[in-house]
Amino acid sequence: MRVGTARAAAAEWVLQNASTEEWFMGAYFSGSTIGLPDDLEMSEASDIDVVVVTEQAEPPLKLGKFVYRDTLIEITYLSWNQLASIEEVLTSYHLAGSFRVDTIIADPTGQLRRMQTEVSRHFAERVWVRRRCENARQKIENGLRSIDISAPRHDQIMAWLFSTGVTTHVLLVAALRNPTVRLRYLAARNVLKEYGRIDFYPDLLRLLDCNHLTPRDVEYHLDQLARTFDVATAKARTPFFFSTDITTTARPIAIDGSRELIRTGYHREALFWIVATFARCHKILAADAPDQQLELAPAFDAIVADLGITSSDSLIRRAEDVIHFLPNVWETAEAILLANPGIV
16 A cells, blocks of 8 residues: 555544534644655554644543554644643644644644644744754653552553653754654664764663674564563553554554565564553453463563663663663764754
8 A cells, every 4th residue: 555545544544523513623734744755655564643633731642543544543632731832732743743744634713723834933943953953862861760660560661661762853853854753763774874873873772782683582472472462452441642553454564564664674663562562462462361470471471681781670770771872862963953954
C-alpha cells in the first residue's frame, strides 16, 4: 500500500467517526510518515499515526492501533488545551514536529490551522530548536530521577529505558528530524553519520550496554519475546495506554519489524523496542495472567541481564550514568544545530 492510500483511509475514518462527536475540534497526521511522498510504498512494519483533538480537558484513553480499509491506523486523543499556546507547542519536541508541514485532516473551527501556520513559520528558528532540545533533555532527567525502585521490575525497566532512549531525540530534534519511537536509534545513527559525528554513536549505545551483543544474541531474545507476546495477546484484558501495541494486529511491527532490523544489520538498533515490548507484555501479564508472567519471567530477566541490569541498585547506577553523560549529548546536539543549514 502506498502512503497516499493509507492517508486517505485514515482521513476517511476521522471524517466518518471522530468528526461526528460533539467534542471534536480537529485531527492531524503525526509520526514517522509526515513528509513522506504519497507514492512511497508503506512498510508492513509501519502505521499511520493520527491525533484527534478534543475540547475536553481530559481526553479519552488512546484508541490505539486498528485496521481500517486494509490500513493500520493508530489514533491518539489530545486536548486542545495542549495546543492553545503557540509558544508551548514550539517548545514541545513531541508536538511541534507534526506542524512543520500541513498535516491537518479536519479543522472545523479554524483554530488548528491558525496554530499550524504559526508553528510552521517559526519551527526552524534557532531559539525554538534549542528550546525543544532542552525540552527533550529535561524529559530525560525528570524520568531518570523519578524511577520508583518499589515498582514492579517491568515498570522500573520501562522508566529507565524510555528516558534513556530520549537521548536520541535530543539529536534528532537538533537535526530537524522526526523524533520517532521504535526506530529512534537507527534514525539517530543516520543523523550522526550525516553530520560527521558517527564516532559518537558507540557512546550513545553504551548507555544501553548493548555493544557486545551479536545479531544471534538479539534474535534469540526476539524469539523469546515472540512467545511472551503471543501469550500476553491472548490473556490481555486490562486496558493500558499501549494495549493495542500488544495485539495480533500490531505483531508485524513489534516482532516482524524487529526481525527485519536484525537481518539488515541493525541488531543493536532493534534492541530498544524488543526490551520495551518485553516490559509491556509483562505489565499485561502481571495484571491478567500472573502465573504465566512467573513462567515467562526468565526470558525477560535474561535480556535485562544482557544489558547489565541485575538489580534495582544497578538500574539506578545506570540512570545516573545517563545523567552524567548528558553534557556530551548536549555538546553533540549543539554541533548538529550549528551545522544544520535548515536552521535560521
